[in-house]
Amino acid sequence: MPVSLNSVLQVLIFLVLVLLITKPMGLYLTRVFGGNHTWLSPVFVPIERLFYRLSGINPEEEQKWTGYVIAMLVFSVAGMLLLYVIERTQQWHGPLFNPQNFGPVEERLAFNTAASFTTNTNWQNYTGEQTMSYLTQMMGLVFHQFVSAATGIVLAVALTRGLARRSAQTLGNFWVDLTRAILYILLPISIMGALVYVSQGMIQNFNPYTVVHTLDGQTQLIAQGPVASMEIIKNLGTNGGGFFNANSAHPFENPNAFTNLIIMLTILTIPAGLFYMFGKMVGNTRQGWVLWAASAVLLIIGLAVIIPAEQSGNPLLAKVGANQHLSDTQAGGNMEGKEVRFGITDSGLFATITTDTSCGCVNSFHDSYTPLGGLVPLTNIALGEIVFGGTGSGLYGMLMFAIIAVFIAGLMVGRTPEYLGKKIERKEIMMAALALLILPASILGFSAVASVVPFGVSQLTNAGPHGLSEILYAYTSANGNNGSAFAGLSGNTPFYNWTLGFAMLIGRFAFLIPILAFGGSLVKKRVVPAGLGTFPTTGPLFVGLLIGVILIVGALTYFPAYALGPIVEHLLMQAGRTF
Numbered sequence: 001m002p003v004s005l006n007s008v009l010q011v012l013i014f015l016v017l018v019l020l021i022t023k024p025m026g027l028y029l030t031r032v033f034g035g036n037h038t039w040l041s042p043v044f045v046p047i048e049r050l051f052y053r054l055s056g057i058n059p060e061e062e063q064k065w066t067g068y069v070i071a072m073l074v075f076s077v078a079g080m081l082l083l084y085v086i087e088r089t090q091q092w093h094g095p096l097f098n099p100q101n102f103g104p105v106e107e108r109l110a111f112n113t114a115a116s117f118t119t120n121t122n123w124q125n126y127t128g129e130q131t132m133s134y135l136t137q138m139m140g141l142v143f144h145q146f147v148s149a150a151t152g153i154v155l156a157v158a159l160t161r162g163l164a165r166r167s168a169q170t171l172g173n174f175w176v177d178l179t180r181a182i183l184y185i186l187l188p189i190s191i192m193g194a195l196v197y198v199s200q201g202m203i204q205n206f207n208p209y210t211v212v213h214t215l216d217g218q219t220q221l222i223a224q225g226p227v228a229s230m231e232i233i234k235n236l237g238t239n240g241g242g243f244f245n246a247n248s249a250h251p252f253e254n255p256n257a258f259t260n261l262i263i264m265l266t267i268l269t270i271p272a273g274l275f276y277m278f279g280k281m282v283g284n285t286r287q288g289w290v291l292w293a294a295s296a297v298l299l300i301i302g303l304a305v306i307i308p309a310e311q312s313g314n315p316l317l318a319k320v321g322a323n324q325h326l327s328d329t330q331a332g333g334n335m336e337g338k339e340v341r342f343g344i345t346d347s348g349l350f351a352t353i354t355t356d357t358s359c360g361c362v363n364s365f366h367d368s369y370t371p372l373g374g375l376v377p378l379t380n381i382a383l384g385e386i387v388f389g390g391t392g393s394g395l396y397g398m399l400m401f402a403i404i405a406v407f408i409a410g411l412m413v414g415r416t417p418e419y420l421g422k423k424i425e426r427k428e429i430m431m432a433a434l435a436l437l438i439l440p441a442s443i444l445g446f447s448a449v450a451s452v453v454p455f456g457v458s459q460l461t462n463a464g465p466h467g468l469s470e471i472l473y474a475y476t477s478a479n480g481n482n483g484s485a486f487a488g489l490s491g492n493t494p495f496y497n498w499t500l501g502f503a504m505l506i507g508r509f510a511f512l513i514p515i516l517a518f519g520g521s522l523v524k525k526r527v528v529p530a531g532l533g534t535f536p537t538t539g540p541l542f543v544g545l546l547i548g549v550i551l552i553v554g555a556l557t558y559f560p561a562y563a564l565g566p567i568v569e570h571l572l573m574q575a576g577r578t579f
Contacts, residue, residue, distance in 0.1 A: 145239040
């Protein structure tokens, strides 16, 4: 089925809006991390200085890559332990912050959740409105949504400094970068965004849950709470964890089409701006636009698959006489698992954006998509969420692929590869390759185990290819620090709480260490003047090479697994058969 004109116009308008946001956000990020004056400086500079005095931080003292990594790891471990304690003691949070009197979170689930929010994954093996107190949601989960997002941003900034500086030793100060990311970027935008959300009907209160009586005489419990304050940082920080189990499909989290648009734009605001910031910091904005263009093309490719796949509907239903054609009286296509108020286009766009980034929020359920429709978000995460990507993770993930692309180009012209005037030698290639291999090794390793042991397969709703897709999606989402899920897998079991929790930690920290080692190696190098054999990295040719490397690496790595899951399921569906 061809894509409707309405779908094309919606996608085009959205991409134009992202383009318009990119440069202003990138300029602001450049000023913040360059220590320059901003319009918020009169308010936050005194607070920033007070924080440094109280914590004993010298803002003028920078760190080598090892010091930066150690500071990040210590901060993350301490934060994870704090969240675990908050979850395990929420029975003492009192009637104001725990009006439903929820008890302590089960220890393995508490570990999984602490690992999840510390790593910016926000995988939720629990029902938020039935498990977490208001204090746990705000002081535990929302706190981590701020600091995990800020951590991703500053790691991207540190890597950018490694590429921009010449013959230096340090990548910045983790504590200063983290403070500025929260004070100048995440906090002010979140305050304004939460007010916008409340104006559109998103709730924000500390009320006990409301018992209402239905027309047929039954009772219903309506959950509520401090929702808007969580939703804005969930989107801005590409976190994805929602207050409610239904996430952004819930009307209290996503009331209307306008909030749906704001959510999608908010998710891409910082990742797109970081690309422009990268170009500014390395002294050539075209370098940033190249990465932006590659991301935009890959985003369009994903949309070109998912929207037609969903608009075409399910041939198995057509075979039994179901009308799936678009008309004035029905949406047409595959509407299973989708909100009527959003439809196929906005659902497909939302699913693509939130898996291109590390934001796992959903306004429809990916398990109900057609096989090809479900393959798109699965592939987006597996590639490392580099298509704009998460807050910071998109930039440093895309840069790793850019380095591999430059290395391949160097082999083609018989010259030592260079990027931004710095020679890419054996050590840098090893670090880039190691970073890119960690994710598939963890995804495929955990998935292989879960697909054969009783603890893994017993929690599947579906057998056969779709069941394998559910397992692949779970570990892809965990390792990719995304957090969205195929709904057919029951993850709140000891096996999945432990394995998914460790997968999240591997996907975050084992991936980051070689990246910062890469930055620490490059920051020491001098800039080599461009010569006749230098491969240009600012034109359409490099955009095409970069996209090709990304797709080829992804295809070679995951195709065998996908051939047994969503691809064979699609072929069976087209043949009019089920497993």
